[in-house]
Amino acid sequence: MTEHENNEEIENNDGIEVQGIAGAIADDAPVHRVAQDLRGKTLSEEDFRQLSRRSLLTGGAGALAAVLGFRWIQGRPADGRIPDVLRAGHEVNESIWRALFRDGAEAPTFDFAKSSMMRVNGRHGIREELDMATWELRVVGRDGATVGRYSLDDLRALPQTEMTVEHKCVEGWSHIVTWGGVVFRDFVERFHPDEADAPFVGLSTPDGEYQVGLEGAAMMHSQTMLTLDLQRVPLTEAHGAPVRLTTPLKYGIKQIKRIGTIRFSDTQPENDYWAERGYDWYAAL
Numbered sequence: 001m002t003e004h005e006n007n008e009e010i011e012n013n014d015g016i017e018v019q020g021i022a023g024a025i026a027d028d029a030p031v032h033r034v035a036q037d038l039r040g041k042t043l044s045e046e047d048f049r050q051l052s053r054r055s056l057l058t059g060g061a062g063a064l065a066a067v068l069g070f071r072w073i074q075g076r077p078a079d080g081r082i083p084d085v086l087r088a089g090h091e092v093n094e095s096i097w098r099a100l101f102r103d104g105a106e107a108p109t110f111d112f113a114k115s116s117m118m119r120v121n122g123r124h125g126i127r128e129e130l131d132m133a134t135w136e137l138r139v140v141g142r143d144g145a146t147v148g149r150y151s152l153d154d155l156r157a158l159p160q161t162e163m164t165v166e167h168k169c170v171e172g173w174s175h176i177v178t179w180g181g182v183v184f185r186d187f188v189e190r191f192h193p194d195e196a197d198a199p200f201v202g203l204s205t206p207d208g209e210y211q212v213g214l215e216g217a218a219m220m221h222s223q224t225m226l227t228l229d230l231q232r233v234p235l236t237e238a239h240g241a242p243v244r245l246t247t248p249l250k251y252g253i254k255q256i257k258r259i260g261t262i263r264f265s266d267t268q269p270e271n272d273y274w275a276e277r278g279y280d281w282y283a284a285l
Contacts, residue, residue, distance in 0.1 A: 106223055107248035107285070110164045115178040117231050118167060120238045124273060125210030126258045130237050135206065137243060139191070140263040142198055148191055152242045155228060158182045158190060162232075163223060165248040167255075168285055179246045180229030185220045196220065198264035202271075203245060206260030213269030213281070218249050226259070251283045 137155070139148040164178040188196050201219045204211040218224060224247040228235060235241035240257025247255065253274045263269070268281070275281040 101217060101284075103217065103221060107165055110166070110176050112162075112164055112178050112232075115164045115176045115231065118175045118177045118239070121169060121171075121252065122257075123238070125205030125207060125256070126237065126240065128207065130241065130258065132242065135242060135260075137259060138261045140261060141192070141195060142264045142266055147195075150191075152228070155182055155187075155226060155243060159186060160228075161186075161225065162229075163225060163246075165223065165246075167246070167248070167252060169252045170279070170283070178231050179225055179227045180232060181225045181227040181243070181246075183222060184224045184226055184245075185222065187226055188220065192264070195264040198266065200265040200268050202261075202263040202265055202269035203256050203259050204261045204263075205256065205258050208260075210256060210273050211269070211271045212245075212254050212256045213265075213272045213275075214250065214254060215268075215282075218247065218284075221247065221249055223248055249285055251285065253279060254283050 132152070135152075137150040138146055139150070141147040159182070160180060161183050162178060162180045164176065166174050167177050168174040185196075198216050200213055200216055202211060202213045224245070227240070227244050227246040228242065230236075230239050235244060237258075240259075243259050244257040245255050245259060272281055274283075
């Protein structure tokens with residue numbers, strides 16, 4: 001090996017530059033691999049081992065704490081089919097979102113070109129084939145009496161609105177989609193103005209299998225819609241034909257498909273499908 005080769009800097013397989021062996025260490029000295037921390041600082045073998053031990057101990061302690069915490073939560077008394085500490089978390093979230101709610105504040109909207117056909121997710125209340133000849137939208141007032149019955153043609157005759165927003169699911173996915181139909185507030189002001197100040201609204205599928213409840217403020221928001229179209233074509237049965245609820249203020253669990261009945265109420269509906277199964281009743285975004 002020439003003197004030039006002895007002094008030449010070479011790069012090992014790990015991408016770390018080291019001096020040529022002849023210029024860096026004696027011929028009989030042991031050669032150790034070196035490591036780098038996240039800042040690019042070279043670590044000795046001993047430092048690397050100590051760091052690895054600390055990481056293992058920290059990770060193990062964290063895993064143990066997670067297991068113990070999970071078992072503690074499981075041992076808590078149930079409140080609405082979930083541990084009371086989780087229910088308390090739901091209630092804190094609801095109080096925060098209720099305080100932040102502003103009627104004039106709207107969720108972001110997008111250009112139609114950014115939207116596309118949304119996946120079908122969930123068939124509760126719409127598994128049976130729809131009979132359009134017998135379908136009608138029934139409206140029940142706060143006194144429990146039926147105050148109106150409407151056909152799809154009745155809804156189509158009202159002013160139509162298009163809205164491109166982000167639909168969000170509690171499962172963690174979201175999709176930009178274009179809805180078309182009647183703003184719920186317009187429907188109420190046209191047919192049932194006496195119910196416009198109802199504190200709550202309940203909605204259910206014709207078979208009664210799927211039911212949701214929303215606070216009146218969210219239902220009367222400008223972006224809450226009795227939806228008839230998806231991506232500028234009429235809803236399919238899988239997507240909730242003939243009419244479904246859509247609103248960017250709530251997760252998809254509140255956006256009921258195939259609405260059969262709308263009920264105005266002075267008290268919070270207690271038969272919300274997912275709330276009965278431990279989910280957050282408010283489900284706000």
